[in-house]
Amino acid sequence: MTSPVKTRREGAVLEITLDRPKANAIDLQTSRLLGETFAAFRDDPDLRVAIITGEGSKFFCPGWDLKAAADGDDVDGDYGVGGFGGLQELRDMNKPVIAAVNGICCGGGLELALSADIILAADHASFALPEITSGTVADAASIKLPKRIPYHIAMEMLFTGRWLDAEEANRWGFVNRIHAADDLMAQAWDMARKLASGPPLVFAAIKEIVRDSEDSKFQDAMNRITKRQLKTVDVLYGSEDNAEGARAFTEKRDPVWKGR
Structure with missing residues (x-):
């Protein structure tokens, strides 16, 4: 079967x-x-x-x-x-x-x-x-x-x-x-x-932010993001990919995303 x-x-x-x-x-x-x-x-x-x-x-x-x-x-x-x-x-x-x-x-x-x-x-x-x-x-x-x-x-x-x-x-x-x-x-x-081919850590942060903020007031949601209280956001802001995005922009090349 x-x-x-x-x-x-x-x-x-x-x-x-x-x-x-x-x-x-x-x-x-x-x-x-x-x-x-x-x-x-x-x-x-x-x-x-x-x-x-x-x-x-x-x-x-x-x-x-x-x-x-x-x-x-x-x-x-x-x-x-x-x-x-x-x-x-x-x-x-x-x-x-x-x-x-x-x-x-x-x-x-x-x-x-x-x-x-x-x-x-x-x-x-x-x-x-x-x-x-x-x-x-x-x-x-x-x-x-x-x-x-x-x-x-x-x-x-x-x-x-x-x-x-x-x-x-x-x-x-x-x-x-x-x-x-x-x-x-x-x-x-x-x-x-x-x-x-895009940045997986950014996608993860986007999806968690969207879910978490669905029934939240704007400022409450922003506070959770800026204080890195969402796991995916905290991982993203301390990641190699976050630094890679900035480097690739200044070096005028395509970024290489590693998901870490």
Whole structure:
């Protein structure tokens, strides 16, 4: 039996592909495997960027596997490290993650995409939160989505379950870019390689600052940064890479980032 989570590693980039025919839906086993995969990526010092995508051209991910639930999978069961989909509750994920949305992206699949830092979409991709029609709540999306796109659009999606095509998702700032379907993964890899050549300690500091300051007053957040109370910021300010950036600028050359 093949694994529902496939990986491809090239240099400092890890591609993670959800592969569960027919629709790439996530059951408990798959969620745990995704969590283990993302945690291993997080903890590997040689990996700097991850891409999450779905197998095929029709589905990115429709979320929870309702058939598995009907067969006994507990919707409130153990999703594994990182919670549902392995990413949205994973602690200390301080590396860039790109979602390459290659088709239908709804429910928990949309929540998985929202957990990435950058979302690239195929031109035929579509997005929705249909939980309302099943008498349940899209919990993580209810927290995240109104902070990412205009409040009224987010609430309409949550209240009605209506679908957005890629063009509308892009218009509301839901996705970063739209690409032709056959060019999506090449574009995702181009972006991943570009990020992988960047300063990993700075990326880590950016992600922790964004998380830590989400519900903070501006001055409180700034005080934590300037006092080096955030671990990633403290590491960055005392690092070789921090000094290298200044040296490379004065020497008019490209910096060589070592991640230390």
